[in-house]
Amino acid sequence: xxxxxxxxxxxxxxxVVDVIGEILPTGRLAYxxxxxxxxxxxxxxxxxxxxxxxxxxxxxxxxxxxxxxxTAQTRKKALEKWDEDFRPDLESSAAFRRRFTVHKPPGNExxxxxxxxxxxxxxxxxxxxxxxxxxxxxxxxxFAHQDFRLExxxxxxxxxxxxxxxxxxxxxxWLDGSPYLETKVKAGRAAAAEGRTxxxxxxxxAADPDADPGDEAxxxxxxxxxxxxxxxxxxxGEYEKxxxxxxxxxxxRAYLNQWVPRNMADSWIVxxxxxxxxxxxxxxxxxxxxxxxxxxxxxxxCAAVAVAGRRRDGxxxxxxxxxxxxxxxxxxxLIDRWGRHYPCAxxxxxxxxxxSFIQGLExxxxxxxxxxxxxxxxxxxxFYDAVTDSKTLRHRxxxxxxxxxxxxxTRDVGDGGRTWGRKxxxxxxxxxxxxxxxxxxxxxxxxxxxxxxxxx
Numbered sequence: 542x543x544x545x546x547x548x549x550x551x552x553x554x555x556x557v558v559d560v561i562g563e564i565l566p567t568g569r570l571a572y573x574x575x576x577x578x579x580x581x582x583x584x585x586x587x588x589x590x591x592x593x594x595x596x597x598x599x600x601x602x603x604x605x606x607x608x609x610x611x612t613a614q615t616r617k618k619a620l621e622k623w624d625e626d627f628r629p630d631l632e633s634s635a636a637f638r639r640r641f642t643v644h645k646p647p648g649n650e651x652x653x654x655x656x657x658x659x660x661x662x663x664x665x666x667x668x669x670x671x672x673x674x675x676x677x678x679x680x681x682x683x684f685a686h687q688d689f690r691l692e693x694x695x696x697x698x699x700x701x702x703x704x705x706x707x708x709x710x711x712x713x714x715w716l717d718g719s720p721y722l723e724t725k726v727k728a729g730r731a732a733a734a735e736g737r738t739x740x741x742x743x744x745x746x747a748a749d750p751d752a753d754p755g756d757e758a759x760x761x762x763x764x765x766x767x768x769x770x771x772x773x774x775x776x777x778g779e780y781e782k783x784x785x786x787x788x789x790x791x792x793x794r795a796y797l798n799q800w801v802p803r804n805m806a807d808s809w810i811v812x813x814x815x816x817x818x819x820x821x822x823x824x825x826x827x828x829x830x831x832x833x834x835x836x837x838x839x840x841x842x843c844a845a846v847a848v849a850g851r852r853r854d855g856x857x858x859x860x861x862x863x864x865x866x867x868x869x870x871x872x873x874x875l876i877d878r879w880g881r882h883y884p885c886a887x888x889x890x891x892x893x894x895x896x897s898f899i900q901g902l903e904x905x906x907x908x909x910x911x912x913x914x915x916x917x918x919x920x921x922x923x924f925y926d927a928v929t930d931s932k933t934l935r936h937r938x939x940x941x942x943x944x945x946x947x948x949x950x951t952r953d954v955g956d957g958g959r960t961w962g963r964k965x966x967x968x969x970x971x972x973x974x975x976x977x978x979x980x981x982x983x984x985x986x987x988x989x990x991x992x993x994x995x996x997x
Contacts, residue, residue: 543591545636553765597658606657614685684714834888834978847975886982918958920981945973
């Protein structure tokens, strides 16, 4: 079938179809369900296409009037694949062009084969699959599905069919955003580990989680199409682009088929991770007085208060003093510390989301320091230099700061200045913003005046 469509199967594809086409002594298919995760551009769509055409035309085994449905992350995406890839292949094939017709009424697009078989599309909704029976169903790009609604919708429509098959096919998902595929992959790996020869067949080509993504020796082990439809040169280009753009996790997911976090940056884009980790001191603590600063994300789901000061040895110190859900706790927390610790500064950016605290804090007698736009840029520069240049900053390696720095990017501010970009960063960077402003506050109001003396 694949050869007649002009796309002969590669060895990995032949292996998959050989297994999922196995027949039990009873004459039934051995695997009513199969799962496949493979890197992008490996040829999974070619495999799907050949498999569906086989279902729709192999009347001697399956019988006539087979019904196949195909879904992707959205119906629009499924329609694009159906109309731009599958249809041209069928229409250009001498073996199949006269064995099917195209029907394109909006919302009911499908191929109808001469034996009565039908290959159509379904929407990614709870009502998908409701109605006529289904013999074969595909959940493509399964990483984008958030729940089991499609699978549950297909189940009743397939329950009475002989030799039915449900397929879920995808590149690896996000650790924090692909619950459906994550559950299915765990089940598939368990089936493979148990050596099952019926029920669920599972196939996965992926790099070891600890593999170096830039090592060309890693690539052949997880890219079954490498050297056939994908070149080493092309993958090298994608890898280098990912490094330049700070999207290494997307490269790892797409081309190494690794499960990676989506909501955390792929690399420490602004401050190198090694530079930050080199300044770790679990015993570090500042001498009084210290400066406090507060920062809140746009959704106000949480808040962070950081403290900055100078250690006894003259080095600088920053840490997150409190990072908790909600914002109601912020004002009483700062009022309490104002009365107990007599900080040299309490920094609050009145142009930011923290402005709502101003009235309550001032009414309680807390003296606030508000940075202007240029001073916000100066605060970023002060923090950056203390970490990467003078290396005079110390911290306790708190997870909230690590996550923020890993996900942070910068934005332009003022006339050529830069500061942390809260909106576009890949994590909540409120702890980092608070630490940066606290350090600036200490530089402005600390006992030795300008912190610049310690940055030399």
